[in-house]
Each structure stands twice: as C-alpha cells, then as structure tokens.
Amino acid sequence: MRVERLTGVYKNVRRDVVVLAYRCSPVAGTPGPRAETSAVEWVSPDEAARRMPPVFAARVADALAAGPPASRAHDGHDLV
Numbered sequence: 001m002r003v004e005r006l007t008g009v010y011k012n013v014r015r016d017v018v019v020l021a022y023r024c025s026p027v028a029g030t031p032g033p034r035a036e037t038s039a040v041e042w043v044s045p046d047e048a049a050r051r052m053p054p055v056f057a058a059r060v061a062d063a064l065a066a067g068p069p070a071s072r073a074h075d076g077h078d079l080v
Helices: 045-050 054-064
Strands: 002-012 017-025 070-074
C-alpha cells in the first residue's frame, strides 16, 4: 500500500480513542484474507456505506472527498 494523504481524525468520545485515517492505494500484490480480515472485495462507495454504521461510512466519504482532513467525534456508532 502507498499512503496518499491523511483524510480524517476521529475521536470516540465514549472510549477516549483517536483514529487517524489515511487514503491509500495498492501498489503490488493481490488483496485477500489475512489475520485481521476474513474476506476482501471491491465495492462502490455507496455499497460500502450501506454495509457499515454511519460513523464508518463517514470515514469512507471523507477519504473520497477533496479538501483538508475531516475532524469528527462519535459515540462508536453515530457522529455527535
């Protein structure tokens, strides 16, 4: 993977956890199951958003948007 840019900073206010999200692109190899993933598939941004809670869908939207990195807070499921 090649890191392209920071796309967002996300704080879980219930757990006091901060996540830095980056937009990356593949440079070699074939995506597949690994220790942290059971399956891999390419889907449209709309389909990806339908498959996840709103807080994670926002991260995908932020990664695809132009502009500066987003800064958001959430409760583990919804943006606050």
